[in-house]
Amino acid sequence: MTDRPGDLVQGTLDMLILKTLSLEPMHGYGVAVRIEQMSRGVFRVNAGSLFVAFQRLQRSGLIRSEWKASENNRRAKYYQLTEQGRNRLKTETREWGRQVAAIARILEA
């Protein structure tokens, strides 16, 4: 096991994006950096996966986007959680807790 940042646990990217956006609206790079910071450098987000996930979430109505001026006065696409996205985050978080507890039980057996 290395200490270098690695890929996310498969299937968790959508949930992590929703969580990040629930704090405040953010652009793509901001989301990637925030996920890495919050994981304390354990995860690194692949840019390709990130944009594909944005598109998927947007098409299913969980997030919406608009072009705005960024902190250093450049145009950037900001993503924001919708009400539906907020609900989805709640259910996914609950489901994730259940799964992690189950896996922990298996590994400790």
Added chain:
Amino acid sequence: MSLLRTIAAGLRSFFRREAARRELDEEPGLFLEMAAQEKMRQGRSREDALRGVRLERGSLEIAKEVVSAAGWESVLETCWRDLRFGLRTLRKSPAFTAVAVLTLALGIWALWVCWPVIYPHAGPRASIRLLHCDTSKRYHLVVSGSNPEGAVGAALRGRPLVGRSPMREQIALQGHGTSAQHH
């Protein structure tokens, strides 16, 4: 609701293809730029920083491809492109086009002609012919074929006919086919 949104989003990006493509180019470009700026703040040269980002984050070109191919409208666009390519190719070689069209036409025509000979019972089960239409607004129809009742029945939405003869039947319809009488 979700289906509607998917359709709407697809249509929007299909009809605003230029805008969608520009956005698709712009966003990953900005990502790359922001990530590179971050590295340059740590004292790396611009070139080195960009290379580093690509190395760490994976290819943004591939990401663009994947994003643009993800929506259902990309299938539509591919079909449209294929169609135009096909037509262009056909126009470029008129001799080949002529031969192909003639072959197809001949084949379809031959089948059309031969079908009733090969399968005499597979043709239309009955035909209805208007004989004449007199002043009393009675339409005289001739129905012929292997199963005239079936065809007439279908035409009259299942109204029963009396006095059937298997091959030939003449009926009169009063008015505009609201009632059927044997004639």
